[in-house]
Amino acid sequence: MQTAQTVESVPQKISLGDITADPDNVPTPQEQYYKMTAEQSMFFKEQTGITDDEELKRHVLSVQAEAYKVAPYPCIMGFVFTSLLLTRLPAYEDVMTIGRTRAGAILLDLGCCVGTDIRKAVADGFPAENTIGSDLHQEFGAIGHKLFKTTPETFAGHFIQGDALDPATLSIVEPFETAPESPRPDLKALTSLNPLQGRVSAIHASNFFHLFSESKQLHLARAVAGLLSWEPGSIICGGNWGLHEKGTMVERLFGGSLELFCHSPQTWTEMWDGVVFPKGHVKVDTHLIQVDMEGFKFWYMLWSVKRL
Known part of the structure; x- marks a missing residue:
C-alpha cells in the first residue's frame, strides 16, 4: 500500500524591487514608529473626517498592518506613507x-x-x-x-x-x-x-x-x-x-x-x-x-x- 507523501509548501516571496522578502521572516511592525507632525495630522483629519488623535492613530495603524502584509517595505514600517x-x-x-x-x-x-x-x-x-x-x-x-x-x-x-x-x-x-x-x-x-x-x-x-x-x-x-x-x-x-x-x-x-x-x-x-x-x-x-x-x-x- 502506498502512502501519500507530504509536500511542504514553499514560502511565497514578495518583490521589493531587486530585493525579495520572505513574509515569514521580516521585522514585525512597531507602534513606536508612529508619529504625526501638525501638518500631517491636519491633512489626515481633513481627508478622513477623523478628528480624534487616538482614533486617527488606530486607523493609520490598521492600514499600515494591511499594507505591510502586502509588501513589507521599510517605508511602510516607518510610516513614510503618511509623510507627504x-x-x-x-x-x-x-x-x-x-x-x-x-x-x-x-x-x-x-x-x-x-x-x-x-x-x-x-x-x-x-x-x-x-x-x-x-x-x-x-x-x-x-x-x-x-x-x-x-x-x-x-x-x-x-x-x-x-x-x-x-x-x-x-x-x-x-x-x-x-x-x-x-x-x-x-x-x-x-x-x-x-x-x-x-x-x-x-x-x-x-x-x-x-x-x-x-x-x-x-x-x-x-x-x-x-x-x-x-x-x-x-x-x-x-x-x-x-x-x-x-x-x-x-x-x-x-x-x-x-x-x-x-x-x-x-x-x-x-x-x-x-x-x-x-x-x-x-x-x-x-x-x-x-x-x-x-x-x-x-x-x-x-x-x-x-x-x-
Missing part, C-alpha cells in the same frame, strides 16, 4: 503650477504605495480626474481608499497596477519632441502606462529608483522619460537615497537590513542630461541632505528633471 513626500520636494510648486494652469495636465505618481502624495496634490488643487497612481501591488489601490475613507466612485483619481520593468506596462520610447499624434486616452480605461507616452506633464517617483540596480535605474529612467510631455516645464521629480560618490549602501532601519545602489548628484545628473535626454534638453536639480532616522544616518537626494 511630494510636498518636501523643491519641485512641488512646479508640479502644482502645472496642475493649476495647464489644461488637461496629467500627474503620475510612480511607485505610489497607498497614494498619499496624489491625495495631497489633489487637496492643493491638482484636478483629481487627471491624477494617476501606479504600483506593482494591486492591493495598494484598495488600501488607499481605506486609508482616506473613499471609494472609486467618490474619488476621481485613477490607479494602475503594473510592473514598471515590464514592457507591457511601460516600454521604452525616445523622449517626445512634439505632441503625440494619437488622441488622448480615457484615463478611466487604462490598464497600462504605455498609452500615456508623451502625455504626462508631471511625474513623481520617490523611494522608487533606489530599489533597483544601476542598470535597471537607467532602464526605468529611459522608460519614464518616454512618458513625459514634450512641453517646456514638464517635470519628473522625486527623492531617493544617494551618496557623494555613487555606490552601494546598506540600510539598517526598523530591525531590517537592505543593500541598495545609490547614485551621486553628479552621476544622477549625467544619466538624465546626456544619456536619457539629449544633452541640454533638460535641467536637472539635485539636493543631497543628511537624514537621521532611528539612529541611522544616511544621505537622501531630492531631485527634479525639467524639460527646457
